[in-house]
Every structure is written in C-alpha cells, then in structure tokens.
Amino acid sequence: MNLSLLLFFVLAFVAVLSAIGLLVSRSAIYAALFLVLNFAAVAVYYLVLGAPFIAMAQVTVYAGAIMVLFLFVIMLLGAERLPPGQALPWQRPLAIGLAVVLLAEAGLLLVQRLKITAVLLNPAPEVNSSASLVALGKALFQMYLLPFEVTSVLLLVAMIGVIVLAKREKGELGS
C-alpha cells in the first residue's frame, strides 16, 4: 500500500474515532479533549494538502485558543464532576514506553530523512512552502482585502458583545 494512502487512512481513523468519542463521552472535559485530538488529525490533513499556514492556524487558533476557551467555561460552570481518578496500574510504564518510542521515532526521522517526512515536507510543488505562503499573503491582502477588513470589524463586534453579555449589572449579586 502506498505511504500517502496509509497516512490518509490512519488519520481518517483517528479523526473519525475522536469525533465518535466526542459524541459518546459523558463528561464535557473528555469531549473537549477528543475534539483537540480531532483538530490535530485534521491539521495533519491540511499539511498534507499543501496548506501549512492553515495547518498552523488550526493548531494555534482551534486546538489552542478556542479549546482553552471551552475548557475555561467548563471549569467556570463547574457542572462537570469527573469520576474519581482510577489510575490503571500499568498506565505509567506504558506512558513511559510510548514516550521513548516516540522519541526514538522522531530521532530516526531527523537522522534518516525517511520517506514520510518527504510526504509531509514536500507537498505538491506548486503549493510548496514559502512560495505558497507568499502567494497566500498576496491573495489575502490584495484580492481579499475588503473581506479581511470586514473580519476585523466582526471580531470587534464579537468582543464588544461578549463584554456586554458577561458584564454584571451594578446592583446584581454574584452567583
């Protein structure tokens, strides 16, 4: 089987499984963590599809900022009671073993430049690395300048709206 196809199916497996996990998990915190896993898998798809900037934005904006906001609100509401942690007896050695395997794998990739890095680092030549970034920036700031500016207005409106919503009235008691 082809390596890109293999990568595709592994990522599809992770993405779909984490989406199902999001649907069936009892606790909102677990659901949020499943969603982070899903975002990470989709970010790798973006990388393979030759959109490195979008992939990085996916990781920082979605998996970073938005999910932190989600977790923050889950904690704030305090409606989630996690079941008392029952650590599996073999959890810690397994984690250490897997971490060592990951480290060895990363080191091997760095040293040997296996084919998988070629898949990730060399997408289709016409959308490659810095040239695609330059083209993206040009498209964004020339052809799509007006939508870009409208987006800033949208963000400003959202920010003001959130502040107005979350602000307590003067006489209101804290919950």
Place this chain on the structure above:
Amino acid sequence: MNNVVPLSYYLGISGLLFALGILGVLIRRNPLIIFMSIELMLNGANLAFLAFASAFHVLTGQIFVFFVMTVAAAEVAVGLALIVVIFRTKHNIDVDVLNSLKG
C-alpha cells in the same frame, strides 16, 4: 503526491465529520458539547475547502478556510458568553430545560 489520494476520499472523510457533527447537535443536550459538534462541522467543511483547493491548484480555498476560522472564533466567544449568562440566571444549562426566552 496529492494525486495519490483521490479527492473523493477527502470529501468522504469531510462528509463523515460533518455528519458526526450534525449527529452531535441532535443527540446531545449539553450546550457545550453541541458547540463542539458545530466546531466539528466547520472542520469538515474546512477540510472540503482545502481538498478542493489542493485538487484544483487554487488559493481561494485556503482564504475561505481562513475566514471560516475567524468567524468560528467570534462565534465561540459569543456562544460561550451566552452559555455563561444562561447558567448565571437559570443555574442549569440543559437545553431541554431552557424552553422560555424570559430570564
């Protein structure tokens, strides 16, 4: 190498993610998880955008994903603020209980 994985595969996984998101919106009653399912649907749509952009060698798909992400960020901020306010007034966020607009 992008021609190795056909476009239809990407569209399939994108549709699958979107359908799972819809399922989540329909079957869950926790508004936070409903929100996460909406993010899942947006993710599926973004994947379709990028798959088409890569297949037809145009940048417009990437630009659209960029805007979708911005709108998603704004939407999540406002939605979570609404959830917090609802929780503050009703002390409950189960969407089955929230059947009136009066505070």
